[in-house]
Amino acid sequence: MEQSASPRPPAGMRWIGGAFFALALAALLVHFSTKYGLNVPPSATGDEPSYDSIGWELSHGRGYRIDYTNPDFLAPYLEASRAADPPLPVPEGRTGPTAMRPPLFPLVIGATDLLFGRQFQAIRVVNCLAMAATCGLIAHVACRYAGLIPAIVLAGGFLVLDVRTRLYARAILTEALACLLVAGMTAALLRYRRTGGWGGLVAAGLCLGLAVLDRPMLIVWLPVVAVLVPVCRVPRLSRGVPRLCEPCVVAVVFASAASVVIVPWMVWNCVRLEAFKPLGTQGMIELPAGFSDRAWENGGIWRLQSADDCLASVEAQGLTGLAWEVALADCRRELAVGWMRENPVRSLLLGLLKIGQELWPRSVWQGVLLVLAVIGIVTAADRRVVLVLVGIIAAQLLAIAMTWSVEGRFMVPLQFPVYILAACGLGRLLAFFGVPAAPSPGINSNIR
Incomplete structure (x- = not known):
């Protein structure tokens, strides 16, 4: 019978997560307030x-x-435009109901607008809280599994050296919230690995469900992670349950917790669109950006779609609102699927190109992080935990191959599992050179 995957950290090390959360939150808020302004x-x-x-x-x-x-919505944009030389652009585009954006982040923005009126600082504070909490979780979990020194180095690197942390904590986009939700899911799975408690399993499923409402492409994760969850730790159930059924029970519990969150949104989309489009319309509308001659020329990198025959056809019908989105989604889906059928080899190669574009380091720190993560994957002794962390990364790479690359942006939700693997890699390097990383062996010990 498996024991806990790592001992509880000594009392003197338990402060590190909270300390890094407070430090990251203060640093981000002060930096944004003084350099750009939060509002x-x-x-x-x-x-x-x-x-x-x-x-x-x-x-x-x-x-x-x-x-x-x-x-009222336009007022701050117009004010900023008039104050700039030359004037800045202001938002333009279609007006009316939409199913192109996932619901979680707009609901959070709506809540801040309801509480504080027309402003931008509240949602930026929320994003800073999400990134700071991710930083704190990285420090806490890395300390448990790799040691104090790797935890400080990696959490510090996340805050200071990783430009993505500052970029997406300030941007009014879904990445910061996705970072926290994926960190929460992964940390809950690691807790389930240590304790075998069902609470960690349910919490992981709920976090993934919310993450899908934040970034719909993460729906690809659900079957992948559900298959991997029994790898963490399969508890011995009652005597009436055959042993071969135990992994299925664990996977079903996880998938059910996620589905409780996801399914109502899917049903709502299908009802309001009067079509089977459970994830909304954006993915299908943008699909030719991932599978077309232009996508091949761009190496799988997303580019703003220009006017095409589909858009001309929909405009000619005089459609508006949701009907416009549904018609354009159907037309472009057929266009992309037709291209894939005619170009099966290029479609597969495009998937690999997209993955390569997302993995390619775009700074020295990202390169160091990648090397350390690979070392952690190869050398960590607890192969079950490594398999789960790598499986989460692989699920996102699969989602990228099925859509498009945005030159590293789609890797942002994977910060937590990548940083934990990198911390383990750094712990191994320190041990190789005789530097004690921590009193807690964690993932780098082979505990059965």
């Missing part, structure tokens, strides 16, 4: 205004829609 509007040319608009409409009870013509 400045985001860029009007990316995804941020759409989340901002949906949140604003929700806070006023007008439903799940975008309205770039609302004067």
Whole structure:
């Protein structure tokens, strides 16, 4: 019978998670306040205004829609535009109901707008809290599994050296919340590995469900992680349950906890769109960006879609709102699927190109992180935990291969498992050179 995968850290080491959470939160808030300002509007040319608009409409009870013509919504963008030389662009685009954005982040924005009115600082504080909590979890779990020195180095690197932490803590985008939810899921699975308690398993499923509501591409994770969950630790159930059924019970508990969160949104999408589109319309509308001649020329990197025959056809029908999105999604899905059928080899190679684009380090720190994570994968003795962490990473790489690359952005939700593996790799390197990393052996011990 398996024992706990790692002993409880000594009392003197239990403060590290909270300390890094407080340090990260203070550092991020002070940095953003002094360098940029917390209440400045985001860029009007990316995804941020759409989340901002949906949140604003929700806070006023007008439903799940975008309205770039609302004067209260536009006021801060216009003020920022007039103050700049040359003037900055302001949000432009379609107005009306939408199913292109997932619901969790707009709901959080709507809650902050309801509480504080028209502003941007509250949602940025939420993002800073999410990134700071991720930093604290990295420190705490890395300390348990790899030691105090690797925990300090990796949590410090996450805060100071990883530009993605600062970028996505400030951007009004889904990445910060996704980071925290994936960290919560992974930490809950590691707790389940140590204790065998069902609470950790249910918490992991709920975190994944919320993560899907934040970033729908993570739906690909559900079957992958559900298969991996029994690898963590399969408890001995009652005598009436055949031993071969135990892994199935564990997987079903995890998948059910996630589905409780995900399924109502899927049903809502299908009902309001009057079509089987449980994840909304964005994925299908953007699918040619991942599978087309242009995607091949771009090496699988997403580019803003230009006008095409599908858009012309939908515009010619005079459709608006959700009907416009459904028609465009259907047309572009057929376009992308047709290209894949005609180009099966290129489709497979595109998947590999997209994965390579996301994994490729874009800074020295990202390169160091990748090397340390590979060392951790190869050398850590607790292969079950390594398999789970690598499986979570592989699930996201599969999702990337099925969609498109954004030059590293889709790797941001994987910060926690990557940093934990890197901490274990650093712990092994320190041990190789005779430097004691910690009194707690954790993942780097082969405890049966």
